[in-house]
Amino acid sequence: MFDSLSDKLGAVLGDLRGRGRLDDEAISGAMREVRLALLEADVNLEVVRGFVERVRERALGAEVLKSLTPGQQVVKIVHDELTDLMGSESAGLKRTGFSVILLAGLQGSGKTTTAGKLARALKAEGRTVALIPADLQRPAAIDQLEQLGASIDVPVYRTDTKDPVRAATEGRERAKADGCDTVIVDTAGRLQIDEELMGELVRVRDAVRPTDIVLVLDAMLGQEAVNVAKAFQERVDFDGVILTKLDGDARGGAALSVRSITGKPIFYASTGEKLDALEVFHPDRMASRILGMGDVLTLIERAEQAASEDEQAQMEERLRKGQFTFDDFLSAQRMLRRMGPLQGILKMLPGVGSQLADADIDENKMKRVEAMVLSMTPRERSMPHTIDGKRRQRIARGSGVSVQDVNQLLEGRKVMEKMMKQVGKGKMPSLPGMPKMPGGGMPGMPGMPPQQTVAPRSTAPGAAGRKHGKKKSGRR
Amino acid sequence: MARSWAELLGDDETAEAREEERRGFFGRLRESLSKSRRALGDQLAAVAFDPGDSESWERLEEALLMADVGVPATVELIRRLEARADLSDFNEALAEEIAGLMGEPPVLNVHHSPAVILVVGVNGTGKTTTIGKLARKLHEHGRKVTLGAGDTFRAAAEEQLEIWAERANATFVGGERGADPAAIAYDAIQAGGDVILIDTAGRLHTQTNLMDELAKVRRVIAGKLEGAPHETILVVDSTTGQNGLQQARLFSQAAPITGIALTKLDGSAKGGIAVAISHELGIPVKLVGVGEGIDDLRPFDADDFARALVSS
Ligand SMILES: Nc1nc2c(ncn2[C@@H]2O[C@H](COP(=O)(O)OP(=O)(O)OP(=O)(O)O)[C@@H](O)[C@H]2O)c(=O)[nH]1
Ligand SMILES: Nc1nc2c(ncn2[C@@H]2O[C@H](COP(=O)(O)OP(=O)(O)OP(=O)(O)O)[C@@H](O)[C@H]2O)c(=O)[nH]1
Ligand SMILES: [Mg+2]
Ligand SMILES: [Mg+2]
Numbered sequence: 001m002f003d004s005l006s007d008k009l010g011a012v013l014g015d016l017r018g019r020g021r022l023d024d025e026a027i028s029g030a031m032r033e034v035r036l037a038l039l040e041a042d043v044n045l046e047v048v049r050g051f052v053e054r055v056r057e058r059a060l061g062a063e064v065l066k067s068l069t070p071g072q073q074v075v076k077i078v079h080d081e082l083t084d085l086m087g088s089e090s091a092g093l094k095r096t097g098f099s100v101i102l103l104a105g106l107q108g109s110g111k112t113t114t115a116g117k118l119a120r121a122l123k124a125e126g127r128t129v130a131l132i133p134a135d136l137q138r139p140a141a142i143d144q145l146e147q148l149g150a151s152i153d154v155p156v157y158r159t160d161t162k163d164p165v166r167a168a169t170e171g172r173e174r175a176k177a178d179g180c181d182t183v184i185v186d187t188a189g190r191l192q193i194d195e196e197l198m199g200e201l202v203r204v205r206d207a208v209r210p211t212d213i214v215l216v217l218d219a220m221l222g223q224e225a226v227n228v229a230k231a232f233q234e235r236v237d238f239d240g241v242i243l244t245k246l247d248g249d250a251r252g253g254a255a256l257s258v259r260s261i262t263g264k265p266i267f268y269a270s271t272g273e274k275l276d277a278l279e280v281f282h283p284d285r286m287a288s289r290i291l292g293m294g295d296v297l298t299l300i301e302r303a304e305q306a307a308s309e310d311e312q313a314q315m316e317e318r319l320r321k322g323q324f325t326f327d328d329f330l331s332a333q334r335m336l337r338r339m340g341p342l343q344g345i346l347k348m349l350p351g352v353g354s355q356l357a358d359a360d361i362d363e364n365k366m367k368r369v370e371a372m373v374l375s376m377t378p379r380e381r382s383m384p385h386t387i388d389g390k391r392r393q394r395i396a397r398g399s400g401v402s403v404q405d406v407n408q409l410l411e412g413r414k415v416m417e418k419m420m421k422q423v424g425k426g427k428m429p430s431l432p433g434m435p436k437m438p439g440g441g442m443p444g445m446p447g448m449p450p451q452q453t454v455a456p457r458s459t460a461p462g463a464a465g466r467k468h469g470k471k472k473s474g475r476r
Numbered sequence: 477m478a479r480s481w482a483e484l485l486g487d488d489e490t491a492e493a494r495e496e497e498r499r500g501f502f503g504r505l506r507e508s509l510s511k512s513r514r515a516l517g518d519q520l521a522a523v524a525f526d527p528g529d530s531e532s533w534e535r536l537e538e539a540l541l542m543a544d545v546g547v548p549a550t551v552e553l554i555r556r557l558e559a560r561a562d563l564s565d566f567n568e569a570l571a572e573e574i575a576g577l578m579g580e581p582p583v584l585n586v587h588h589s590p591a592v593i594l595v596v597g598v599n600g601t602g603k604t605t606t607i608g609k610l611a612r613k614l615h616e617h618g619r620k621v622t623l624g625a626g627d628t629f630r631a632a633a634e635e636q637l638e639i640w641a642e643r644a645n646a647t648f649v650g651g652e653r654g655a656d657p658a659a660i661a662y663d664a665i666q667a668g669g670d671v672i673l674i675d676t677a678g679r680l681h682t683q684t685n686l687m688d689e690l691a692k693v694r695r696v697i698a699g700k701l702e703g704a705p706h707e708t709i710l711v712v713d714s715t716t717g718q719n720g721l722q723q724a725r726l727f728s729q730a731a732p733i734t735g736i737a738l739t740k741l742d743g744s745a746k747g748g749i750a751v752a753i754s755h756e757l758g759i760p761v762k763l764v765g766v767g768e769g770i771d772d773l774r775p776f777d778a779d780d781f782a783r784a785l786v787s788s
Contacts, residue, residue: 036547042717045541106715107740107768108600137768139608139639144632151631191743218600222544222717224745245599248680250719273599273630273678 030074031056041290043253044226047260055081079287085256086283091240091265093118093212099127099182100172100208104201104236105216106228107189110244112141114216114270115186116148117278122182123154130180131156132171134164134204135188145186152275155180164188164200169207185210192231205236213238214267217254219246225254226261233262244270247277253290324417326373326381333370371399372409384413479581484762484775485617486583527563536570539786543748546718549755553577570786575778578754582735582762582776585706586619592665592672592697592704596690596731597711598723599678602739602765604633606711607673608640609773610763619671621646624664626657626693627677637675643770646673657689658696665700674705681726694731709762711737714747724753739765742772746785 031052038048058077093101101118103111112135119129131149133156135141142158149156155178157171168185175183185208190197205213215238217225232238243255246269255266266281314331373381375398380387387395387410396403482489526532533554540550556573563569585591593610595603604627611621623641625648627633634650641648649664661674676693679686697704710733712720727733736754738747741764750761761776 039541039547040718042544042719045538106743108602108713110600138636140632140636143635144630147631191740193744218713218715220598220713220716220719222715222720222745222749223542224544224715224743225717227744228715245680247682248598248719249682249722250717253717 041251041253044257082287102210130175137188221254240267543746545748571782574782594705611644622669625650720749735762737763
């Protein structure tokens with residue numbers, strides 16, 4: 001959506017040279033596109049309205065008038081506003097002498113899993129952590145927490161009772177008596193309109209006196225996010241949010257809605273089912289994600305995880321030499337596969353996402369390309385310039401495609417190599433239709449994994465302290 | 477007039493009467509209360525709409541967007557309504573158009589014995605709970621039910637399903653943590669019964685390896701029993717936003733979806749994403765979840781759904 005937002009804004013706002021003024025009509029058209037893009041990303045309609053108003057005001061200002069490419073300028077305003085809204089401060093859980101963290105949220109949002117994740121993270125900080133199950137409702141909820149606790153060697157204090165308030169208080173007291181300095185209370189999922197259960201949550205809160213109340217929210221939430229956040233804020237006044245299931249491709253507009261309605265910070269991003277999948281929340285990345293502009297930094301991290309150290313070293317070597325052979329192509333392709341479905345990956349690329357948003361990407365086409373490469377001899381793969389007409393015919397026959405297809409592939413490789421050369425020399429290959437964003441552009445050729453060319457990780461905002469590579473393909 | 481279980485299952489109505497009896501006084505009271513809440517919303521919407529007034533159309537558009545129907549399906553609905561000559565009974569017209577987008581009243585294909593129903597979806601939508609509730613309904617309607625614990629990944633997933641099996645009087649087939657879910661599906665069919673419900677681990681549609689695993693579960697089921705799975709139900713949380721479309725698209729690629737179970741409709745979320753899914757992919761909603769209790773599952777009724785969608 002976004003890249004098309006960028007394109008659409010370009011089209012609506014047009015070329016201002018010789019005009020020098022944005023008229024109302026142009027601005028309204030642009031704001032319509034912004035509105036649609038945000039709705040598509042599940043930002044709440046009411047939030048969208050206020051947001052679009054602010055963007056309109058800024059767009060009417062001087063910056064856009066002076067700009068030769070007002071479309072991109074508006075995109076930048078939208079992105080800046082979003083980032084501002086998402087919050088720049090990196091808020092986190094309080095670390096007090098005795099910390100009590102209370103987790104609450106809708107059914108299935110990820111509370112119990114998050115309890116395990118927080119326990120793991122806080123334990124790693126050297127704290128003595130306990131888990132308290134106060135979900136006496138869902139079948140096997142306590143078993144679930146106990147199994148999670150056992151897997152990270154964190155004790156779970158269960159109390160045999162039907163009263164969640166008692167379960168929470170007794171668990172807390174026993175954990176404290178045993179010398180724990182951090183207790184994490186897992187509660188049952190509840191609908192914000194369920195008076196009885198919301199009342200129960202208030203009683204649990206009053207009984208355990210949390211240092212932090214965390215609202216656990218599913219990133220796939222739609223318009224309802226606002227109602228949920230409002231109600232939980234009114235009833236228990238939570239301190240922050242943990243956004244879960246961000247490993248998927250939800251645009252996560254809910255994050256924006258909740259931020260702007262409650263003003264509460266987002267503490268962490270939860271990005272997987274395993275207990276180590278808890279990440280620092282990056283407002284700027286979230287802004288890009290909501291706009292669908294590609295989440296380059298996340299993409300790089302994923303690529304890093306998918307690539308073995310050998311492969312990374314190899315890639316760097318290629319980059320240095322400015323080479324790109326079909327052997328490189330094959331290993332890149334394999335790596336790409338490990339990173340998840342092509343569609344999801346391409347969507348993270350600025351300048352690529354939109355065209356593919358609805359048209360299904362043809363994984364078969366990828367396979368066809370792979371078949372062509374596999375029909376080459378090893379020599380041909382490592383020395384593509386030796387592939388003459390006759391060889392092209394043979395490759396086409398061997399992979400069941402036309403000679404034109406083979407020609408196209410060979411051309412594509414040349415372009416890629418040229419790009420690699422630029423990158424190797426430290427230049428950023430520019431992408432059409434992309435505003436300059438922090439983090440720069442990237443070679444947006446499908447079929448190629450990103451290289452370490454964009455914003456070296458060490459300088460990426462907030463990237464410090466995150467775990468590196470070596471995670472086997474990043475999943476289960 | 478809500479759709480009955482007998483209609484959904486394609487049975488005669490006698491079993492339905494038994495169910496009515498069993499549901500008892502409080503069940504009926506609860507239902508009638510929730511109905512009156514809805515009726516109020518209906519009225520509000522009815523008073524508000526004036527086809528000659530552009531603000532009315534805007535409000536309608538907003539109501540649909542706020543219900544997560546999404547831009548394309550909203551535009552389509554409004555186009556269809558505008559094309560209508562007579563909008564004097566606006567709510568009726570709207571309900572008809574929405575119902576029209578959502579297709580024929582669904583039937584759950586359980587007339588083979590055994591019939592296999594594979595239940596899939598992203599994490600935490602309500603798969604296991606829906607299986608428990610459905611097992612109970614099938615049991616009430618005279619089916620012998622077997623549950624296969626195909627979620628071998630999540631902590632205590634098996635224990636959870638086993639509790640539901642007990643509650644629903646169903647046979648339970650499990651395996652070890654980390655076991656091959658396809659093997660468990662196979663065992664469950666082997667164990668027999670009139671209807672075999674297979675639970676699966678929650679998975680995001682973007683996880684290729686897990687989607688491949690799902691495709692394999694399906695293949696093994698199909699290999700074990702011709703014509704199976706007779707239903708593949710995608711469980712969608714009604715609070716889901718536009719991502720639901722992508723879920724439906726990609727799950728369909730791994731295992732063709734025959735119906736949607738829309739859960740958590742007891743909340744204030746309207747579940748409009750189901751309209752978008754039906755509209756774009758032609759997948760019908762078959763079941764709705766309206767609570768955490770064992771009786772909180774209903775056959776989907778487009779009319780009821782449509783009315784609730786735009787009520788406040
Ligand atoms: N992919 C993914 N799955 C997650 C994430 N967090 C939780 N899950 C999964 O979501 C499902 C629900 O998680 P739970 O922790 O049981 O959710 P809950 O909020 O405790 O659920 P209730 O107690 O029933 O309300 C499980 O399948 C989890 O494995 C995440 O960040 N990514
Ligand atoms: N209010 C309400 N809660 C529901 C409904 N259906 C399921 N739930 C709750 O949602 C939570 C998740 O349900 P599960 O059945 O465990 O979901 P799942 O899809 O099997 O989850 P995973 O296996 O972890 O992916 C539980 O707390 C259920 O009680 C419903 O219709 N209404
Ligand atoms: Mg839980
Ligand atoms: Mg489950």
